[in-house]
Amino acid sequence: MTQDLTKGPILPALFRFTVPLIAGNLLQLTYNAADSMIVGRYVGRNALAAVGTSNPLMTLVLLFTNGICLGAGLLVSYHYGAGDHTALQRQVSTGLCAGGVFSAVTGFLIGLLSFPLMKLLHTDPSITSSAAGYLRIIMGGLVFSFMYNYFASMLRAMGDSRSPLLFLAVSTVLNIAGDVLLVVHAGLGITGAAVSTVICEALSALLCWIYIYRNIPLLRLGKKWLTVDLRLLKKTLSFGIVSALQQSSVQLGKLVIQGFVNTLGVTSAAAFNAVNRTDDFAIVPEQNIAHAMSSVMAQNAGAHHRERIRRTFLYGIGLELAFSAVIAIVLYTMASGIMSLFTRDAEVIREGTEYLHLIAFMYPAPALTNGIQGYFRGTGDLKITLFSSIINMAVRCLSCYVLLFRMGFSFTVLPWSYLAGWIAMMVYEVPVLLTRQKKERFESGKSE
Numbered sequence: 001m002t003q004d005l006t007k008g009p010i011l012p013a014l015f016r017f018t019v020p021l022i023a024g025n026l027l028q029l030t031y032n033a034a035d036s037m038i039v040g041r042y043v044g045r046n047a048l049a050a051v052g053t054s055n056p057l058m059t060l061v062l063l064f065t066n067g068i069c070l071g072a073g074l075l076v077s078y079h080y081g082a083g084d085h086t087a088l089q090r091q092v093s094t095g096l097c098a099g100g101v102f103s104a105v106t107g108f109l110i111g112l113l114s115f116p117l118m119k120l121l122h123t124d125p126s127i128t129s130s131a132a133g134y135l136r137i138i139m140g141g142l143v144f145s146f147m148y149n150y151f152a153s154m155l156r157a158m159g160d161s162r163s164p165l166l167f168l169a170v171s172t173v174l175n176i177a178g179d180v181l182l183v184v185h186a187g188l189g190i191t192g193a194a195v196s197t198v199i200c201e202a203l204s205a206l207l208c209w210i211y212i213y214r215n216i217p218l219l220r221l222g223k224k225w226l227t228v229d230l231r232l233l234k235k236t237l238s239f240g241i242v243s244a245l246q247q248s249s250v251q252l253g254k255l256v257i258q259g260f261v262n263t264l265g266v267t268s269a270a271a272f273n274a275v276n277r278t279d280d281f282a283i284v285p286e287q288n289i290a291h292a293m294s295s296v297m298a299q300n301a302g303a304h305h306r307e308r309i310r311r312t313f314l315y316g317i318g319l320e321l322a323f324s325a326v327i328a329i330v331l332y333t334m335a336s337g338i339m340s341l342f343t344r345d346a347e348v349i350r351e352g353t354e355y356l357h358l359i360a361f362m363y364p365a366p367a368l369t370n371g372i373q374g375y376f377r378g379t380g381d382l383k384i385t386l387f388s389s390i391i392n393m394a395v396r397c398l399s400c401y402v403l404l405f406r407m408g409f410s411f412t413v414l415p416w417s418y419l420a421g422w423i424a425m426m427v428y429e430v431p432v433l434l435t436r437q438k439k440e441r442f443e444s445g446k447s448e
Contacts, residue, residue: 010308011315014296018319020161021288024152026281027165027172036277038179040270040343043189048343049266050127051190052273054135056255057117061110061139065146067244068099070291072236073153074243074298074377080158081302085218092154092219093227095236099146107142114139121255122262124269134190141198147205151212154219156295163215167207175200242382246389253393253421257400261411264404268411271351274342278356282327286367289319290374297378310437313375320367332360351412359415365422372429384432388425396421 036055040048072095079088110117114132123131152164175196182192212219221227254276261272293316300308331338335356339349369388376384399417403409 010296010311014292014312014315015319017156017159017161017296018289018292020165021156021292022285024161024165024168024288026285027168030172030176036273037341038176038183039190039193040274042184045266045270045343045345045348046127047130047190048273049124049269050131051134051193052269052276053118053121053123053127053258053262054114054131054138055273055276056258057110057121058135058138060252060255061106061142062145063250064244065099065103065106065142066149067246068095068102068241069146069149069153070377071239071241071243071382072099072150073157074294074380075232075236075239076154076157077295077298078302078380081299087232089218089221089224090227090229091232091236093221093225094229094232096147096150096225097228098233098236099150100143103143103146107139110142111136111139121259124262124266127266130190134194137191137194137198141201144198144202144205148201148208151205151208155208155212155216156291157298158216158218159295159299161292163211164208167204167211170207171200171204174203239382242386243377246382246386249386249389249393253397256393256397257414257417260400260404264411267345267347268351270343270345271339271348271355272411274339274348275352275355275359277342278331278338278352279359282331282363283366285323285327286320286363286370289316289323290370290377292316293371293374294378297375298380301379309379312378313371316374317368317371320371321364324363324367328360328363331356331363335360351410354412355415358412359418362415362419362422365419365426369422369425369429372426372433375433376429379436381436384429388429391428392421392425394421395424 036048036051039051072091075091075095076088079085079091114135115128118128118132118135148164148167152167155161155163178196178199179193182188182196183190186192188195258272262269293312296312297309300306300312335353336349338356339352342352343349369392373385373388376382396417399420400414403413403417404411
């Protein structure tokens with residue numbers, strides 16, 4: 001059900017909108033982590049390392065396409081808040097056509113180049129072929145992943161964060177069942193895990209489209225789904241590309257660090273895969289609180305409600321910090337048990353546990369940076385989020401290089417490089433934020 005977020009109490013609306021987003025992304029992570037868990041426990045350490053090595057590149061591409069969805073969703077939120085349904089419909093169809101073509105072409109090219117890309121990441125020769133094969137199959141289903149995320153973004157932009165959650169829940173259960181069937185019982189290894197993932201992504205997209213057709217008259221476009229408005233296309237590309245670059249710049253940094261860790265051997269690569277999956281469970285909900293803030297703010301920007309934008313930001317930061325405290329306690333106390341879900345290898349478990357114990361105390365920093373980025377996205381200033389993310393990743397990668405190759409530490413100290421990146425990000429963002437809010441308060445007072 002769509003929801004007008006320009007009216008009523010802000011905190012309850014923000015909370016109700018955020019919870020399905022967090023639950024949905026936890027399901028998405030479970031969906032992805034199932035491959036690593038089942039492959040690691042039933043196929044072996046090399047298979048776990050192969051999936052982990054291909055994951056950063058795979059995620060980079062997925063985040064780029066998801067960035068297009070996010071940028072288009074912000075424009076839809078703006079039109080929905082403004083009550084301009086004609087522009088909204090043309091915006092939806094334009095974004096779908098542009099993103100569909102992009103994801104199909106990108107999936108084909110990455111799949112074609114999967115083997116040389118794995119070699120470029122310094123992948124251990126013993127797992128290069130299997131990692132490339134896994135990536136090739138996943139990229140074959142990239143268009144399905146885009147379609148689900150696009151439809152889900154449109155629903156969220158119109159205030160419905162629950163329906164995409166239900167479709168993803170069904171797909172996640174089927175993906176885990178498919179992994180068990182194809183990996184464990186059919187003995188297809190990581191090929192079976194990749195095939196299961198692609199099938200379930202296609203199912204998620206189909207369920208989302210059926211729901212929209214039956215329940216959202218505003219998006220019952222028929223042949224108009226193929227309409228491309230050149231004027232809106234330019235704006236969609238402007239928002240979508242900047243958002244995609246911001247999303248992918250973060251993953252590009254992770255890709256560089258993955259390449260650094262790969263040089264340390266298969267054990268470290270396997271442990272790093274497991275802690276990255278776990279770290280995603282901690283960070284992505286913080287990101288989704290920020291996405292919820294952006295959607296609420298974008299609708300209110302369309303309706304020109306400045307005070308509601310400011311209050312949404314304050315409530316959102318409070319939710320971010322509260323979540324970071326809870327996840328820090330959970331992650332620190334359960335680190336060893338979490339690692340045991342991925343592997344039985346004692347050395348992999350030990351290295352991963354050390355990493356998780358350290359990073360658990362650092363989550364308030366990304367809570368703040370995500371909240372601030374949610375504000376800039378919601379008010380339409382995506383360039384700030386892009387520049388701050390680039391600063392974050394540049395400092396993170398440089399710090400990582402120094403810690404690993406100049407100071408000789410193991411990868412378990414890398415959370416210090418992450419903290420350095422988050423701090424650098426805030427040094428850039430906070431002055432801009434304070435200046436922007438001071439200007440808005442002045443203009444608001446002047447208009448009164």
